Amino acid sequence: MTAMGVVNKISRAVRRWKELKKEPLHLEFIVTDYCNLNCRGCTHYSPLARKEFVAIDELKRDMAHLGAVCGSEVEDVYLIGGETLLYPQLDEAMDALRGSFPSQRLYVFTNGLILGRMDDGFWESARRNKAIIAITRYPVKFDYDAVESLCAQEGVEVRVFGDRRQADTFFRFALDPEGRQNKYVSHFKCYNRGCVSVVDGYVYPCSISACIKHLNRTGETKFEHRRGDRIAVGDVRSAAQIKRLRDHAVPFCSYCKNPPKTVAYGLSKREISEWVDKK
Ligand code: SF4
Numbered sequence: 001m002t003a004m005g006v007v008n009k010i011s012r013a014v015r016r017w018k019e020l021k022k023e024p025l026h027l028e029f030i031v032t033d034y035c036n037l038n039c040r041g042c043t044h045y046s047p048l049a050r051k052e053f054v055a056i057d058e059l060k061r062d063m064a065h066l067g068a069v070c071g072s073e074v075e076d077v078y079l080i081g082g083e084t085l086l087y088p089q090l091d092e093a094m095d096a097l098r099g100s101f102p103s104q105r106l107y108v109f110t111n112g113l114i115l116g117r118m119d120d121g122f123w124e125s126a127r128r129n130k131a132i133i134a135i136t137r138y139p140v141k142f143d144y145d146a147v148e149s150l151c152a153q154e155g156v157e158v159r160v161f162g163d164r165r166q167a168d169t170f171f172r173f174a175l176d177p178e179g180r181q182n183k184y185v186s187h188f189k190c191y192n193r194g195c196v197s198v199v200d201g202y203v204y205p206c207s208i209s210a211c212i213k214h215l216n217r218t219g220e221t222k223f224e225h226r227r228g229d230r231i232a233v234g235d236v237r238s239a240a241q242i243k244r245l246r247d248h249a250v251p252f253c254s255y256c257k258n259p260p261k262t263v264a265y266g267l268s269k270r271e272i273s274e275w276v277d278k279k
C-alpha cells in the first residue's frame with residue numbers, strides 16, 4: 001500500500017470511530033437466554049441456556065437504578081432474550097421498564113413464534129406501555145405476516161428488526177479461548193458492539209460477553225471477565241460511564257475474532273465449535 005493509501009485508511013478509521021462514539025445509547029435488559037428456537041451461533045448462546053429467568057425484583061432494581069442515573073441520555077430500551085415472550089412476568093417487566101424510562105422507545109424483541117398465544121394481559125401491558133414489538137424473521141415455517149397483522153389488530157406497533165431468511169445472513173462470532181486477539185482491532189471490527197446488555201446485576205458492552213456463562217457451563221471453556229469488562233449496575237453514576245464501556249476495547253475483546261463471518265442459517269447441534277475456534 002502507498003503512503004497515501006495508509007493515510008486514507010487511518011483517516012477513514014478515525015472518522016468511523018468518531019461516528020461510532022456519537023451513536024445513541026440503548027440498553028438491552030436480558031430477561032432470559034432460554035429460547036424456543038435453536039439457532040447455530042446464537043449471540044446469546046441460547047441453544048446452551050437452561051430454562052432460567054431473571055428474577056423480576058432484580059430486573060426492577062436494575063431498571064430503576066439505570067433509569068434514575070442516566071435515563072435521560074438513553075434513547076431506546078429493550079427487553080430481550082433468548083425468547084423474551086417466554087418470560088413469565090413480562091407484563092410486569094414492561095410496566096417496570098416504562099416506569100424507569102418514561103419517554104424512551106421501548107422494544108420487546110421476539111422471534112414471533114408464540115405471539116399468537118399471548119394473553120390479554122400481555123397486549124394490555126404492551127398498549128399501556130407503548131411497547132414496540134421487534135420481530136426478527138428466521139427461515140422457519142411460520143406465518144410472520146399473520147403475527148404482524150395481529151399486532152396491528154391489537155393496536156401495538158410492530159417492526160421487523162432483522163430478516164434472516166436469506167442465505168448467509170447469520171453472523172458467526174468466533175471466540176479465541178486463549179485470548180490472543182488484539183483487543184483494539186477486535187473492538188474496532190466488532191458488529192456486536194453497541195448491544196449494551198444488562199443482566200445479573202452488571203452492565204456489559206455486548207451480549208457475547210454478557211451471556212458467556214452458558215458457554216462456560218459446558219465445562220469446555222473458561223472465558224473470564226476481568227477488571228474493566230463490565231460495571232456493576234449499582235456503580236453506574238452516568239451515561240458517560242456506560243458509553244466509555246461501549247466505545248473502548250475491554251479485556252474480553254481479546255477473545256473475539258472479528259469481524260464475524262456471514263454464514264448460512266442452521267440449527268445448532270449444541271457443540272462449542274459453533275462459537276469457539278480452538279486453533
Ligand atoms: S431465535 Fe434468536 S435468541 Fe433464539 S436461538 Fe435464534 S438467534 Fe438465539
Ligand code: SF4
Nearest residue numbers: 190192206208253256
Ligand atoms: S467483547 Fe468486545 S469485541 Fe467482543 S463482542 Fe464484545 S464489544 Fe465486541
